[in-house]
Amino acid sequence: MSLIELDGLEKTFTVRRRAGVLRREKREVRAVDGISFTVDRGEMVGYIGPNGAGKSTTIKMLTGILTPSGGRLRVAGIDPARDRTRLARRIGVVFGQRTTLWWDLPLRDSYRLVHRMYRIPDDRYRENLARCVDLLDLHDLLDVPVRQLSLGQRMRGDIAAALLHDPEVLYLDEPTIGLDVVSKSRVREFLREL
Template identity: 90%
Template sequence: MPFIELDGVEKTFTIRRRTGLLRREKREVRAVDGISFAVERGEMVGYIGPNGAGKSTTIKMLTGILTPSGGRLRVAGIDPSRERTRLAQRIGVVFGQRTTLWWDLPLKDSYRLTHRMYRIPDARYEENLARCVDLLDLGDLLDVPVRQLSLGQRMRGDIAAALLHDPEVLYLDEPTIGLDVVSKARVREFLKDLNATRGTTVLLTTHDLTDIEQLCSRVMVIDHGRLMYDGELAGLHAVGESERLLVVDLERELPPITNVPGARFVRSDGPRQWLAFPATASAAPLVAAVASRHPLLDLSVREPDIEAVIAKMYGGTREDRRESLR
């Protein structure tokens, strides 16, 4: 049996707004519209889509925070909305925009409270805490009140708090938001190790495609509350015809670089030029071709923005967009 299973799950909200002095208008908004998918134990799955697509609503239903309006949902054989307390012992959750840490307490005191709340055996707690502190570089932050932590530091602290009780599944909603490049790499390596050594199932929502590329073998795209794509990331790029950008800094201003096979000149600004190439292609041949023909100072590769990928995939009506993925 799949570890996570959704079958025709819906979530509808009723919105009321004032239309006059004494009149109010009521309408229903379908945030999740008949989603079905299954996740096996130990999978790492990316769950992506534009803002307002229904990603966070799905995760809140998976944790039991919200009750589905329709359909069937199970996590480890448990109905989250009916057995939320029982399920809490088996899941970990990190919401990038919200913290589960106690604002005015030092980080270590938040962890001690988590220790008591989940009734974690002392030896297991100490082992898990030491591992998280080491891998997430939290040693110098344990005595710092949470309100004094930067967003990136707090995110690492939240990830550690979510893992102290050894959850079987970890829901991550924008876990690398606000992190610098080094911290992002540390968190990604930590999640890879967690999945490889403990078999933790991970459902990841993010706007950073690099997170998906480095962590997930499978990606699901949700748009307007419907599941639009479920498969490998390479297939998503192929369907969306997404492009990466090669940013080239030349020694001096030169005519547009148009003689590199597989690349398309986009624009230039003085000695800097932007070349686009398919996201499914390797950057190495382009880099070699540019370096052999032009005087370089520096270059970098920019990944496609997930909003742009989805916008390009879904340029027509909703039915047109669904048809394009069949």
């Protein structure tokens, strides 16, 4: 059994737009149109396409944030739309446009909250945190509030947070968006190491 299985996955949105002063038209937009693929344990896959091609929508369905309009989907044997909470313990997610860190807290405190939320054993948490801090060069940032971090620093912090609980699957949706060349290089090197 593959770790991720998509079979004819579809997502359609209903969009309303003005068609006059008091009238609105409805139309259906097919964001994902019958996509099928599998990903085996240990595989690293890139999912590329132009803006509006449905990449983020697909990732949101893979995580259970969105419910598919059609097709079949399984991640680690779980239907994300039906059992999002159980799946959340087995996946890590980084959306380049949004942070999962607590804005007013230092990175260290955000990581402690993740530690408690996922009930990570103390030894494993310390080991994972040390590894992420080293590989992502976060040593000098642990006591800095998230709101004071640059985009590149925050992205590295988000990636570390997504990995603290040893997820079976890691989704990265534009993890290098807006980053400078040095930050992009650090993130890519970390992923190669991982």
